[in-house]
Amino acid sequence: MVFNRTGLVVAALLGSVASGVLASPASALERLVLRLPFLETSITINLSDDQSAEELIRSSPDLKDLQEASGGKLLGVLEQVFLAPLPVETKALLEGSTGQPLLEQALFAAASLVELEGVEVDPSGRMLTDALIRAEQAGQANVLGFLKQMPGEQASVDLSRVATIANRLKFNMEEGVALAKKGEAEASNPNLFQLRDRGWIRSEQMVSVNHRPDPLRVLVLQPKVDSNRRLAVISHGLWDDPESFEGWAEFLAAAGYTVLLPDHPGSDFQQQKAMLAGDRPPPGPEELRLRPLDISALLDAVQNQSLLGGQGLITDDVAVIGHSWGATTSLQMAGGTPVDRKLKSRCADVMDSERNISWVLQCSWLSGIDQAGISDARVKAVVAISPPLRLLFAPESADGLSAKILLVSGTRDWVVPSRPEAILPMRTSGASRFGHRLVLVEGADHFTLRSFAGEQQPAVVGPMLLAWLNDQLGVQGAVGFSTGGWGDDRLRLVDVTGQL
Template sequence: MPRWKLQKKLKTLLFISSLLLGTTLTFKVTAAEEITFYYGSFAQTVDVESLKIFAENGTVNPDLRTIFNIVKPNEVVKNKFQQALVTPIDINASLLSRLLNTDEGDRILSELSTLIEMQGGTSGKSVLRGSMIQAAASDDGFTILNFLQTLPRNMQINVRETLRWAQQASFLVKATENLVKTTENLALKVSDSQPITDFSQLANLGETGSVSFVRDRWNLTDNERKRRFYVEVYRPQLSASEEIPVIVFSHGLGERPETYQKMGELLASHGFLVVMPQHPGSDTEYKKDLAEGFTRNIFSLNEFINRPLDLSYTLDELEKRNETEFDGQLNLEKVGAFGHSFGGYTALAVAGATLDLQHLQKDCDSSASRFNQAILLQCRALKLQQPIPKLKDERISAVLVYNPVNASIFGPEGLANVKVPVFVGAGTYDLTTPFVFEQVRSFPWLVNAPESYLLIQQGDSHVPLAKLGAGSYFTATSLLKLTLPHDQLRHYYAAPSIVAFAQVYLADQENYRVYLHPSYITYLSEQEEFKAFLITEESAPSLVESFQQQVEGFRNL
């Protein structure tokens, strides 16, 4: 994708995010339905009715014109603001109430309340919570305009702090673009230095392999932890003389093993036994419990400990069954730990990464953290009881993670304890675990991994937007005006890398290493608008230099 196009799309994406985060939720209405903006000694009051008229037909009343004369938005921005005022956000009021009363919701409200003050200088945190819930319960659903009309008292918006947020957000868009370009240049530099290979003659590893397999489910009980969970098992049907390499996979927050069925089937068809344990304190059932009011948290605090232990307990179960059910074919001395999102944290922890709570505390206190949704999850670890038990499993010999939650909770010292090969996947449209904060930042910290890979995919989000529902798809394509990659693009880039990584580092098949070369991903990108770039540990020093330049720029704001 051309650089200017990527920059435009990233700016649009983050603009809407910051608009909804900063502007949307920082208005406050008086009994007279007025909003007051202040910047030093300057103050300007705007009637909510003026915003309603602007949303309906674009008319700018004098009070709103005064604000526009100061902010000077262009027509595109004004149009987006006009649409955003009345675009419904599909969320159930009861669920929103529960979410805003979690640790993560409370942290979001605390951040937002730094931008607003009730008259008299008090925090608007509790008012924000109540008004958001009331707006969501209205007949038209949650819109900015509905939210403004529910606020019960006068409020003041700190324009100076709001503009600082906007300036930081704008800088992060530019930093994202710069780091994507850095990764691209590093990948192309390596690609150009390698002998020409006719990649068109290689088999497509993203296609189903030749090995038949069966799918099964085990129900396990860990009596020591009083924990019950099931495991999805994808078992290849190999001859009795063949050794079977093993992969244990950890699902994301609010997900379940079945979400990753396609990956399990692909790897099994290439000869790998794949086991996917359920994580009961952070899966779909726990998410359902939150929605129905049976829990007050998005996930159980103990999941930071239990998730890695679930992987180890699953491997223990495989050892028990190896002789009786697998005729001793399983290679349990060289196991791969794969994971997505929170599962990425899990896989890295079981591979040896250790929690660094001092580093985490520093990040949780940083102003940059407000733009990183993943920090909401990680900061909860500060409540863990000490000492934290050992989570490393010596059987793990390779790690593959996509969109991992990892940078703040592990830090440089924690990730330096990973001493096995690592593959990291990231996407440029990922606002849940932004690669600037979570993957590009942390990749160079894998200093003791003998070999490491970082794959950046343009246009890739944390999960496919279509999966989030029609509302999210409409917002992305109509309101944000984003061009989205086709549904199979993630599989197109990721699948060959996943299979090849498993073949090289778990099955000792060196002939698959060609798929892990930056030039192969460059070849795959040739006919695609949305490109992908692969770099290795050799490029990490240059990535660090580029990242540090972005950090210094952010600190100077």
């Protein structure tokens, strides 16, 4: 996942206040109450007809006290929070997203922080859009103007719930930190990085497919010398693009692999830009089906010689590598069949001890789950880096996969934390008995391991990717996963499979 932080964070903040309400309010919101149970106090902000930070302070005794206690510094903080203009994309984003599963799940998660008095729940986001429109019409396109257009009498934000969420995230990362620290880091082989000196050939292709209206854009990296005729596909994550993983492809291409990096048009960076402009809704559940079809279509094109024809590429045994949603896609390609059992039983529980940010995406997939069992028997090796998967796949599916899985997770991944999304699935499924492995990268977050084109420092995970592919596809290369030497001196890569 990649986020346009300004637009989406503002939407989330507004959603945390607005997600529980209906359109056409009978009365405007009068008070915003911030509850601080750990200090046994609360702060009431009276909204009324105030237009400025000074008026907010004058009309709210609690703010007056804080203004005095802060030596006058509170005024500037309030101006930044309440009066800063909202990003111009906010209204368009919400107008184009109302009623879509991804927005509904985001609002559902945000609503756990807020209590609204005297209103019914509306998960569609329609009220959020209406309030923004009214604020804009009133000449107050800022947070204060938005709040004043909300229905009801009082909104209460319990800040102790923020601490609960933070503690849950900490808990869901701690086991990964401990396992990585306890384990032995894989040794590095500096000579492997010299492979990049052999170079590669980069091109961009357009491939027509039956399941999408427009051709797929595909980056192709091929070895300059000594091709092993093997094929690898790299699938990007939500609101990302192939260029974020070109460093991975460079390393593999220099080592002899032909690498395809498709642009998944329903959930890529361009889709995000269109969504923020209000031109397209968020990615829908159908993308869970379409992404694997993108990859199978590319393999078909290579197999029938319409893509990279005449090169003798082997299409019976290929590798798929993915990051975030792309990693989920790679697991589907290997035969991981999505099921709705956990989605139905756990998505509604905002206090679930394993809940994390990636559940917003996972829970939005529910309505498309019965169409998402898209596998491809040609896939024989998979590297899944930070996949959202806890709610999607049944543990018993581990023994029926067509490919051996290398699951990779960063110990500081706050988007897809390692305990619920990597450690527990590996442990409960007994996946190691079937040859699957789990590597933890100490200190890596969700975005650390991406690698862009032409970076001076080679990809941290480059040797590991090459080693796994060589072993699983039977390629005699410079490194193998079982023989070691695929680590990195910058970050500790630890195979923790034996500790599970």
